[in-house]
Amino acid sequence: MNLKEFNSAVVRTETPDATELDLRPFGARQSEALDFWLPTTLTQVDPFATKYIVKVDASVILSPIAFACLATLQHKHLPVSLVRV
Numbered sequence: 001m002n003l004k005e006f007n008s009a010v011v012r013t014e015t016p017d018a019t020e021l022d023l024r025p026f027g028a029r030q031s032e033a034l035d036f037w038l039p040t041t042l043t044q045v046d047p048f049a050t051k052y053i054v055k056v057d058a059s060v061i062l063s064p065i066a067f068a069c070l071a072t073l074q075h076k077h078l079p080v081s082l083v084r085v
Helices: 003-009 024-044 064-075
Strands: 011-014 018-022 051-056 080-084
Touching: 003 024, 018 024, 024 051, 024 064, 024 080, 064 080
Parallel strands: 018 051, 051 080
Antiparallel strands: 011 018
16 A cells, blocks of 8 residues: 555544544455554654544454554554544
8 A cells, every 4th residue: 555545545534633534445455554554653643743543444453563553652652543433
């Protein structure tokens, strides 16, 4: 997956409090989209920035990459949440 492909399918909603990224339009490729986006957050998300809320289907199986990135984000207290809908 590349940035152009990611940006063409993700549904981004921005409010003063949070940026919501809905990955459900990726369908069966939601896990791949998550694996593409999460590593970039490790270097680009500011701890004082608005919160990122990432939505995926409840059936999405998280890869080892996703688990590792989420654990690192949590350890660094970066404002990223994964919501299974």
